[in-house]
Amino acid sequence: MQNFCGRTRREFLWQGGLGFGSLALSSLLMNSASASTKAAANPLAEKIPMFAPKAKSVIFLFMYGGPSHIDTFDYKPNMVGMDGKTVTVKTFGRGGHRNEGRIVEPRWKFKQYGQCGKWVSDLFPNVATCVDDIAFLHSMTAESPIHGSAMLMMNSGKILSGAPSLGSWLTYGLGSENENLPGYVVMLDPTGGPISGAKNWSSGFMPASYQGTILRTKGSPILDLQPPAGFTREIQRDLLDTIEAANRRHANSRESNSDLSARIASYELAYRMQMSAPELVDLSQETAETLELYGVNQEKTADFGKRCLIARRMAERGVRFIQLYSVEPITMITGTLTAILKTITINMRVQPISLSQHY
């Protein structure tokens, strides 16, 4: 229940001065209030789904700024030979709504693959081998042609910021299976981005415990996780216990303040993550064959492959939502079309994506 007056129901009754009747009523209300605060105590506690789920975790590979769909998975043979022609069709680009558009024909050849006969371009020879296990959605529509707002829409359902992202909704609805790791993790591209930054994994109007946690693949996995030298785990435990005692005393008179109980829970999570995060990113436990399949040993695919492998390890350990960003700096290039196309060919680092069938 929500607190519109900024005080508990108990306080309201006391202050309302309703006499002995309020004593009885308030003790009844006190019991129901304490039940709800137990739930607020750990917002990431595992919750039961509404019906039997088919999936336990989501790994979201967000490769924004990529080549056009007609160069990747959407076969448009009628466009070949029409390069440069202007046709009458409603378009919505960065220039606004227009009634005509200039065609750029597909630059790569397409072939059919798999039992379903899906047409895939030559840019994706590895992913093409898995087409029978992939669902392609070719009729998605968007409301914004701009990277920033379109990415916010993909992440939160709204083109303006301020709404919780998909990972926040999932951890809110299901909690996290592993209490030693965050339930919602984001791994970024080392070259930069994404556009709009932290708004893409924000918890919006939900408590901050539901926002994404950045996990780095170079150096320490989570910034500021390890305490300074000389600060042993025992000292840390003692400090946390003392802080928690003080916080609980404070929380007793503020039972409905979920921020406070979330803060207490987050200290505990950070304490546990110090042990679990280094183990998570330690790839020495994986076989050489796995590392090879994920492209960790090839320079072009090393970074993305490593992140995909860590994402898989996180899913195995019960992390609910993992998002990987990978950017092709195409929109950053202001050169000619040829230069852009050359960059696409060089930067295709898609080997790890075809690993879906191995996982």
Next chain:
Amino acid sequence: MAGERPLHVKNLHATMLNQCGLDPNRLSYFFGGLDQKLVGVEHVDPIHEIIA
């Protein structure tokens, strides 16, 4: 085909929540006087054609 069956990000989100065992039209968080949902105020169906 692109022109038939236009889909919105809401449908994709609804599908993902559905696969994880959550009803996209019932999962809500109370804020600003409204039961806010990821898929917005109108009923949104998951994309049943791609669900095995």
